[in-house]
Amino acid sequence: MAAWKGSSVLITGGNRGLGLEMVRQFLESPNPPDQVFAGCRDPEGPRAKCLKDLSEKHSERLFIVQLDITDPVSIKEAAKQVESKLNNRGLNLLINNAAINLHRTLDETDSDDMMRCYKTNVVGPMLMAKEFLPCLKMAAQSSDLQGMCCRKAAVINLSTLVASIEKCPETFGMAPMYPYRTSKAALNMLTQCLSEDFRKEEILCNAIHPGWVKTDMGGKEAPLDVVDSVGGVFQVLSALTEKNAGQCLDWEGKIIPW
Numbered sequence: 167m168a169a170w171k172g173s174s175v176l177i178t179g180g181n182r183g184l185g186l187e188m189v190r191q192f193l194e195s196p197n198p199p200d201q202v203f204a205g206c207r208d209p210e211g212p213r214a215k216c217l218k219d220l221s222e223k224h225s226e227r228l229f230i231v232q233l234d235i236t237d238p239v240s241i242k243e244a245a246k247q248v249e250s251k252l253n254n255r256g257l258n259l260l261i262n263n264a265a266i267n268l269h270r271t272l273d274e275t276d277s278d279d280m281m282r283c284y285k286t287n288v289v290g291p292m293l294m295a296k297e298f299l300p301c302l303k304m305a306a307q308s309s310d311l312q313g314m315c316c317r318k319a320a321v322i323n324l325s326t327l328v329a330s331i332e333k334c335p336e337t338f339g340m341a342p343m344y345p346y347r348t349s350k351a352a353l354n355m356l357t358q359c360l361s362e363d364f365r366k367e368e369i370l371c372n373a374i375h376p377g378w379v380k381t382d383m384g385g386k387e388a389p390l391d392v393v394d395s396v397g398g399v400f401q402v403l404s405a406l407t408e409k410n411a412g413q414c415l416d417w418e419g420k421i422i423p424w
Protein backbone atom coordinates (compact mmCIF):
# COMPACT_ATOMS: atom_id res chain seq x y z
CA MET A 167 0.00 0.00 0.00
CA ALA A 168 1.43 3.36 -1.05
CA ALA A 169 2.17 5.96 1.61
CA TRP A 170 0.68 9.25 0.44
CA LYS A 171 1.07 11.00 3.78
CA GLY A 172 2.36 14.55 3.42
CA SER A 173 1.19 14.87 -0.20
CA SER A 174 -1.61 16.63 -2.06
CA VAL A 175 -3.56 15.16 -5.00
CA LEU A 176 -6.17 16.43 -7.44
CA ILE A 177 -8.48 14.14 -9.42
CA THR A 178 -10.70 15.51 -12.20
CA GLY A 179 -14.15 13.93 -12.56
CA GLY A 180 -14.04 12.92 -8.90
CA ASN A 181 -17.80 12.51 -8.49
CA ARG A 182 -18.47 9.11 -10.09
CA GLY A 183 -16.85 6.06 -11.70
CA LEU A 184 -13.10 5.63 -11.39
CA GLY A 185 -12.58 9.21 -10.23
CA LEU A 186 -14.85 8.78 -7.22
CA GLU A 187 -13.19 5.46 -6.33
CA MET A 188 -9.74 7.11 -6.53
CA VAL A 189 -10.91 9.82 -4.14
CA ARG A 190 -12.32 7.15 -1.80
CA GLN A 191 -9.19 4.95 -1.87
CA PHE A 192 -6.90 7.93 -1.29
CA LEU A 193 -8.95 8.99 1.74
CA GLU A 194 -9.31 5.51 3.17
CA SER A 195 -5.70 4.42 2.70
CA PRO A 196 -3.74 3.89 5.95
CA ASN A 197 -1.45 6.80 5.01
CA PRO A 198 -3.78 9.21 3.20
CA PRO A 199 -2.63 12.36 1.43
CA ASP A 200 -2.92 15.52 3.55
CA GLN A 201 -5.15 17.08 0.92
CA VAL A 202 -7.39 15.44 -1.68
CA PHE A 203 -8.96 17.83 -4.20
CA ALA A 204 -11.87 16.33 -6.13
CA GLY A 205 -12.82 18.16 -9.30
CA CYS A 206 -16.54 18.09 -10.02
CA ARG A 207 -18.53 19.81 -12.77
CA ASP A 208 -21.63 20.37 -10.70
CA PRO A 209 -20.94 20.04 -6.95
CA GLU A 210 -24.54 20.93 -6.05
CA GLY A 211 -26.13 18.52 -8.55
CA PRO A 212 -27.47 14.98 -7.96
CA ARG A 213 -24.39 13.35 -9.52
CA ALA A 214 -22.20 14.78 -6.75
CA LYS A 215 -24.18 13.10 -3.94
CA CYS A 216 -21.65 10.30 -3.18
CA LEU A 217 -18.75 12.75 -3.26
CA LYS A 218 -20.59 15.10 -0.89
CA ASP A 219 -21.25 12.19 1.50
CA LEU A 220 -17.51 11.41 1.45
CA SER A 221 -16.64 15.03 2.14
CA GLU A 222 -18.80 15.03 5.28
CA LYS A 223 -16.83 12.04 6.56
CA HIS A 224 -13.42 13.47 5.58
CA SER A 225 -14.03 17.19 5.90
CA GLU A 226 -10.49 17.89 7.14
CA ARG A 227 -8.75 16.60 3.98
CA LEU A 228 -11.26 16.37 1.11
CA PHE A 229 -11.97 19.55 -0.85
CA ILE A 230 -14.54 19.57 -3.64
CA VAL A 231 -13.56 21.97 -6.39
CA GLN A 232 -15.96 23.16 -9.10
CA LEU A 233 -14.22 22.15 -12.30
CA ASP A 234 -15.48 21.78 -15.85
CA ILE A 235 -12.47 20.77 -17.90
CA THR A 236 -14.02 22.10 -21.12
CA ASP A 237 -14.19 25.59 -19.61
CA PRO A 238 -10.85 27.48 -19.42
CA VAL A 239 -12.31 29.97 -16.90
CA SER A 240 -13.40 27.14 -14.60
CA ILE A 241 -9.90 25.60 -14.83
CA LYS A 242 -8.20 28.91 -13.96
CA GLU A 243 -10.56 29.48 -11.03
CA ALA A 244 -9.95 25.93 -9.76
CA ALA A 245 -6.16 26.44 -9.98
CA LYS A 246 -6.45 29.63 -7.89
CA GLN A 247 -8.68 27.94 -5.33
CA VAL A 248 -6.43 24.88 -4.98
CA GLU A 249 -3.27 26.99 -4.80
CA SER A 250 -4.74 29.07 -1.97
CA LYS A 251 -5.16 25.89 0.11
CA LEU A 252 -1.73 24.38 -0.56
CA ASN A 253 0.21 26.48 1.98
CA ASN A 254 3.10 27.00 -0.48
CA ARG A 255 3.86 23.27 -0.57
CA GLY A 256 2.60 22.76 -4.12
CA LEU A 257 0.47 20.03 -5.69
CA ASN A 258 2.17 16.65 -5.85
CA LEU A 259 -0.16 14.70 -8.10
CA LEU A 260 -2.59 15.76 -10.81
CA ILE A 261 -4.78 12.95 -12.17
CA ASN A 262 -6.53 13.85 -15.41
CA ASN A 263 -9.35 11.33 -15.11
CA ALA A 264 -12.44 13.15 -16.46
CA ALA A 265 -13.37 12.16 -20.00
CA ILE A 266 -16.27 11.31 -22.25
CA ASN A 267 -16.84 8.42 -24.63
CA LEU A 268 -19.21 8.62 -27.56
CA HIS A 269 -19.95 5.15 -28.92
CA ARG A 270 -19.95 6.16 -32.58
CA THR A 271 -18.97 4.21 -35.68
CA LEU A 272 -17.74 6.13 -38.73
CA ASP A 273 -21.27 6.37 -40.15
CA GLU A 274 -22.56 7.80 -36.89
CA THR A 275 -19.72 10.25 -36.24
CA ASP A 276 -19.98 13.88 -37.22
CA SER A 277 -17.60 16.78 -36.70
CA ASP A 278 -19.36 17.88 -33.50
CA ASP A 279 -18.78 14.44 -31.96
CA MET A 280 -15.10 14.61 -32.85
CA MET A 281 -14.71 18.13 -31.47
CA ARG A 282 -16.62 17.34 -28.23
CA CYS A 283 -14.39 14.35 -27.51
CA TYR A 284 -11.25 16.25 -28.44
CA LYS A 285 -12.21 19.20 -26.25
CA THR A 286 -12.85 17.06 -23.17
CA ASN A 287 -10.28 14.31 -23.62
CA VAL A 288 -7.31 16.29 -24.97
CA VAL A 289 -7.77 20.06 -24.62
CA GLY A 290 -9.04 19.70 -21.03
CA PRO A 291 -6.01 17.70 -19.78
CA MET A 292 -3.66 20.06 -21.68
CA LEU A 293 -5.16 23.15 -20.00
CA MET A 294 -5.12 21.39 -16.63
CA ALA A 295 -1.38 20.64 -16.96
CA LYS A 296 -0.69 24.20 -18.07
CA GLU A 297 -2.68 25.94 -15.32
CA PHE A 298 -1.48 23.66 -12.54
CA LEU A 299 2.17 23.70 -13.64
CA PRO A 300 3.16 26.40 -11.10
CA CYS A 301 1.71 24.25 -8.28
CA LEU A 302 3.44 21.12 -9.60
CA LYS A 303 6.78 22.95 -9.91
CA MET A 304 6.42 24.21 -6.36
CA ALA A 305 5.85 20.63 -5.17
CA ALA A 306 8.91 19.35 -7.06
CA GLN A 307 11.09 22.16 -5.70
CA SER A 308 9.97 21.83 -2.11
CA SER A 309 10.30 18.02 -2.00
CA ASP A 310 13.38 16.38 -0.51
CA LEU A 311 12.71 13.13 -2.41
CA GLN A 312 15.39 12.16 -4.95
CA GLY A 313 14.48 11.43 -8.60
CA MET A 314 10.94 11.49 -9.99
CA CYS A 315 7.84 9.90 -8.45
CA CYS A 316 4.12 10.49 -7.89
CA ARG A 317 4.74 11.47 -4.24
CA LYS A 318 6.92 14.32 -5.46
CA ALA A 319 5.34 15.80 -8.62
CA ALA A 320 3.42 14.05 -11.41
CA VAL A 321 0.72 14.34 -14.04
CA ILE A 322 -1.19 11.11 -14.73
CA ASN A 323 -3.52 10.96 -17.72
CA LEU A 324 -6.20 8.25 -17.84
CA SER A 325 -5.82 6.69 -21.27
CA THR A 326 -7.05 3.41 -22.73
CA LEU A 327 -5.89 0.29 -24.55
CA VAL A 328 -8.09 1.26 -27.50
CA ALA A 329 -5.94 4.39 -28.04
CA SER A 330 -2.98 2.17 -28.98
CA ILE A 331 -2.31 2.49 -32.72
CA GLU A 332 -0.23 -0.69 -32.68
CA LYS A 333 -3.06 -2.67 -31.03
CA CYS A 334 -5.78 -1.23 -33.31
CA PRO A 335 -6.01 -4.31 -35.57
CA GLU A 336 -6.78 -6.42 -32.44
CA THR A 337 -9.13 -3.99 -30.67
CA PHE A 338 -11.00 -2.16 -33.43
CA GLY A 339 -13.68 -4.80 -34.04
CA MET A 340 -14.92 -4.80 -30.44
CA ALA A 341 -14.91 -1.01 -30.11
CA PRO A 342 -15.11 0.91 -33.40
CA MET A 343 -15.52 4.25 -31.61
CA TYR A 344 -13.85 6.95 -33.71
CA PRO A 345 -14.11 10.07 -31.49
CA TYR A 346 -12.94 8.28 -28.33
CA ARG A 347 -10.06 6.32 -29.87
CA THR A 348 -8.63 9.25 -31.80
CA SER A 349 -8.94 11.70 -28.89
CA LYS A 350 -7.24 9.28 -26.48
CA ALA A 351 -4.44 8.63 -29.00
CA ALA A 352 -3.92 12.41 -29.02
CA LEU A 353 -3.91 12.33 -25.20
CA ASN A 354 -1.07 9.80 -25.40
CA MET A 355 0.94 12.24 -27.51
CA LEU A 356 0.12 15.00 -25.04
CA THR A 357 1.50 12.75 -22.28
CA GLN A 358 4.76 12.27 -24.20
CA CYS A 359 5.08 16.00 -24.92
CA LEU A 360 4.47 16.92 -21.27
CA SER A 361 6.91 14.24 -20.17
CA GLU A 362 9.70 15.71 -22.30
CA ASP A 363 8.77 19.27 -21.36
CA PHE A 364 8.47 18.72 -17.60
CA ARG A 365 11.45 16.37 -17.19
CA LYS A 366 13.76 19.30 -16.36
CA GLU A 367 11.39 20.28 -13.54
CA GLU A 368 11.43 16.68 -12.26
CA ILE A 369 7.70 16.31 -12.88
CA LEU A 370 6.79 12.79 -14.00
CA CYS A 371 4.13 12.34 -16.72
CA ASN A 372 2.46 9.03 -17.58
CA ALA A 373 -0.62 7.60 -19.22
CA ILE A 374 -2.51 4.80 -17.45
CA HIS A 375 -5.06 2.34 -18.82
CA PRO A 376 -7.30 1.30 -15.89
CA GLY A 377 -8.56 -1.89 -17.58
CA TRP A 378 -12.11 -2.42 -18.83
CA VAL A 379 -14.10 -1.38 -15.77
CA LYS A 380 -17.78 -1.44 -14.71
CA THR A 381 -18.69 2.26 -14.67
CA ASP A 382 -21.20 4.36 -16.59
CA MET A 383 -18.58 4.53 -19.33
CA GLY A 384 -17.33 0.94 -19.18
CA GLY A 385 -20.83 -0.60 -18.90
CA LYS A 386 -22.11 -3.66 -17.01
CA GLU A 387 -20.30 -6.20 -19.22
CA ALA A 388 -16.86 -5.03 -18.09
CA PRO A 389 -14.85 -7.69 -16.23
CA LEU A 390 -13.25 -5.41 -13.64
CA ASP A 391 -14.81 -3.47 -10.78
CA VAL A 392 -13.66 -0.03 -9.72
CA VAL A 393 -12.15 -1.26 -6.44
CA ASP A 394 -9.73 -3.68 -8.15
CA SER A 395 -8.94 -1.33 -11.01
CA VAL A 396 -8.08 1.62 -8.77
CA GLY A 397 -6.20 -0.65 -6.34
CA GLY A 398 -4.04 -1.81 -9.27
CA VAL A 399 -3.61 1.70 -10.65
CA PHE A 400 -2.44 2.97 -7.24
CA GLN A 401 0.14 0.18 -6.98
CA VAL A 402 1.45 1.13 -10.41
CA LEU A 403 1.52 4.84 -9.50
CA SER A 404 3.42 4.21 -6.30
CA ALA A 405 6.16 2.31 -8.18
CA LEU A 406 6.70 4.84 -11.01
CA THR A 407 10.14 6.47 -11.31
CA GLU A 408 12.01 8.53 -13.92
CA LYS A 409 12.64 5.23 -15.77
CA ASN A 410 8.92 5.16 -16.62
CA ALA A 411 8.68 8.80 -17.71
CA GLY A 412 6.29 9.17 -20.65
CA GLN A 413 5.16 5.52 -20.75
CA CYS A 414 1.61 4.25 -21.05
CA LEU A 415 1.05 1.43 -18.54
CA ASP A 416 -2.01 -0.61 -17.69
CA TRP A 417 -3.48 -1.15 -14.20
CA GLU A 418 -1.25 -4.21 -13.74
CA GLY A 419 1.92 -2.36 -14.71
CA LYS A 420 2.26 -3.77 -18.25
CA ILE A 421 3.52 -1.32 -20.88
CA ILE A 422 0.99 -0.54 -23.62
CA PRO A 423 2.63 0.10 -27.01
CA TRP A 424 1.80 3.38 -28.73
Ligand SMILES: NC(=O)c1ccc[n+]([C@@H]2O[C@H](COP(=O)([O-])OP(=O)(O)OC[C@H]3O[C@@H](n4cnc5c(N)ncnc54)[C@H](OP(=O)(O)O)[C@@H]3O)[C@@H](O)[C@H]2O)c1
Pocket residue numbers: 178179180181182183184185206207208213233234235236262263264265266286324325326327375376377378379380381382383384385388
Ligand atom coordinates in the same frame (compact mmCIF):
# COMPACT_ATOMS: atom_id res chain seq x y z
N1 LIG B 1 -14.42 2.47 -17.59
C1 LIG B 1 -13.55 1.91 -18.44
O1 LIG B 1 -13.67 0.73 -18.82
C2 LIG B 1 -12.35 2.69 -18.93
C3 LIG B 1 -11.43 2.02 -19.75
C4 LIG B 1 -10.31 2.72 -20.21
C5 LIG B 1 -10.12 4.03 -19.82
N2 LIG B 1 -11.04 4.66 -19.03
C6 LIG B 1 -10.78 6.06 -18.68
O2 LIG B 1 -10.88 6.23 -17.27
C7 LIG B 1 -11.38 7.54 -16.97
C8 LIG B 1 -12.60 7.44 -16.07
O3 LIG B 1 -13.59 6.68 -16.73
P1 LIG B 1 -14.95 6.23 -16.03
O4 LIG B 1 -15.26 4.88 -16.55
O5 LIG B 1 -14.90 6.46 -14.58
O6 LIG B 1 -16.00 7.26 -16.71
P2 LIG B 1 -17.44 7.73 -16.23
O7 LIG B 1 -18.01 6.75 -15.30
O8 LIG B 1 -18.20 8.07 -17.46
O9 LIG B 1 -17.12 9.09 -15.41
C9 LIG B 1 -16.60 10.18 -16.13
C10 LIG B 1 -16.25 11.30 -15.17
O10 LIG B 1 -15.72 12.38 -15.95
C11 LIG B 1 -16.44 13.56 -15.61
N3 LIG B 1 -16.47 14.51 -16.72
C12 LIG B 1 -16.85 14.32 -18.00
N4 LIG B 1 -16.76 15.47 -18.68
C13 LIG B 1 -16.32 16.40 -17.80
C14 LIG B 1 -16.04 17.78 -17.90
N5 LIG B 1 -16.21 18.47 -19.03
N6 LIG B 1 -15.57 18.42 -16.80
C15 LIG B 1 -15.40 17.75 -15.63
N7 LIG B 1 -15.69 16.47 -15.47
C16 LIG B 1 -16.14 15.79 -16.54
C17 LIG B 1 -17.84 13.06 -15.25
O11 LIG B 1 -18.53 14.08 -14.52
P3 LIG B 1 -20.13 14.32 -14.66
O12 LIG B 1 -20.78 13.45 -13.63
O13 LIG B 1 -20.29 15.78 -14.39
O14 LIG B 1 -20.52 13.94 -16.06
C18 LIG B 1 -17.47 11.84 -14.42
O15 LIG B 1 -17.09 12.23 -13.12
C19 LIG B 1 -11.67 8.19 -18.33
O16 LIG B 1 -10.57 8.99 -18.70
C20 LIG B 1 -11.80 7.01 -19.26
O17 LIG B 1 -11.52 7.35 -20.60
C21 LIG B 1 -12.15 4.02 -18.57
